[in-house]
Amino acid sequence: MPKTIVKAEVLAHKLIGPEVCELTLKASGLVQMARPGQFVHVRVADTIVPLLRRPISIADANAAAGTLTLIYRIVGHGTELLAQTLPGSRLDLMGPLGNGFVLEAERPLLVGGGIGLAPLVYLAKALCTSPITIVMGGRNKNEMYWQDIFQSICQNIHITTDDGSMGRQGFTVDVIDDILTGDSFDMVYACGPRPMLEGVARLAKERNVRCQVSLEDHMACGVGACLSCTCAATDGKRRKVCTDGPVFWAEEVFD
């Protein structure tokens, strides 16, 4: 799949939750190749500080309109600068990068924690011919702006919050067991913090349900050249999160 660099025009940029922005770009030439689970490498400024690009998942892509949506959390200097870009300005995007989700599921269960829900939006849209169940985890109800996004694309929504201010109190992993027992699923897709991914993968394995997880690591090149993002795989070899992933079959990377 060819990758490219585009100067994408910012069409809309808004705050959708605490410290979380939704950025819509015109990225013709890039969106047409974008698959759920892939990411773009964004140059947040033309200056040499910050120097490196920032990897951000593709939260939605509309090939016909040529538009691309990113949803990101402001966590440091790079994302702070990104948040300041105004409609009409242009952003240097490299992509689409990485391997996305395998879109073979009749009964998918999606599990996302925090900003890890971003790539699941595009995934849910791509799987829309199947009934979709999603488990969304967050710190508190203020972070559950995700419900507005997912309610029109997912049939069953389960919510957990760390403080119990919305949905069940606890982590996503705490409710997955019941959900997997109550219904039959043929695929679990997960994105979020590593402990969550490991927990979800373990439960899916116990139930014999196939599971794909999306990993994160610090990245410089994003194209498999610098080896800053590699992880150990269960076959004893190494994998590059940027090109072999970020989406992996759970058994490929977790024992």
Next chain:
Amino acid sequence: MLAVDIAGIKMKTPVMTASGTFGFGPEYSDFVDLNQVGAIVVKGTTLSARSGNRGCRIAETPAGMLNCIGLENPGADQFLTMTLPKLANYDVPVIINISGNTVEEYGQLAAKLSVTGVAGFELNISCPNVKEGGIAFGTVPQSAASVVREVKKNTTLPVIAKLSPNVTDIVIMAKAVEEAGADAISLINTLLGMAIDTKSWRPVLGNTVGGLSGPAVKPVALRMVWQVAKAVRVPVIGMGGIMTALDAVEFLLAGASAVAIGTANFVNPRASVDIAEGLKDYLVSRGLKQVQDLVGQVNNKL
């Protein structure tokens, strides 16, 4: 106009890619026509595969980055069977950056890898990220010289010694490798550095320390290239923080006969080709016919 010959390696442009920042080349082929790159210096290769360092391997710093990859690579055999055949599709010199735990290993690597399709070797005697070998060879002149001699004994291909900036006197190192028979000298490798997370009070990098690269190191690199170029007769390949064609011009003026682009590839995958084009424009704008007209000309204003 841009063509250069570095120790017998013929390049279409004087702009090469720096080891460890461009993979083996094909990783970037969606963005750059590899045939337009001066030369590809591939990732540091060792006799057997290495898995590299654990934990976080990069950290961004002001106008630069730290890395502690730890020479992860598939090993020389895998390189020969899997990677080299792919590079044969391109008309570009391939230089192998080699790294050994012992002097003998450098020789074995050179012997093993002296095959068709390989244009020369760059000796990584300056990697700050591995406990054995690596920088130890790069900071002691006698050790650096013995590595060069051992490699020269084992190959007829051009040998480039890559120097570490983590020394008190870079000129002593340069003279030692030149005397030992190095056909060219490249510099600089990364500068040893560190970053600490103020939340956790722990080092950011898994290896605690790592190598600094990018624009932040450019003035240091330029100074060292200038000192070395004055002191040796073999060609010098300059690198360290080059982001633009004008950065490259500075290195050429300081005495480098070619330059290599490292960290800039991460920011602009087309950097090596863009910089070569910019260099051409610069020559034209100055009424110069060839890059050689710039080499070492600092102080000799046109």
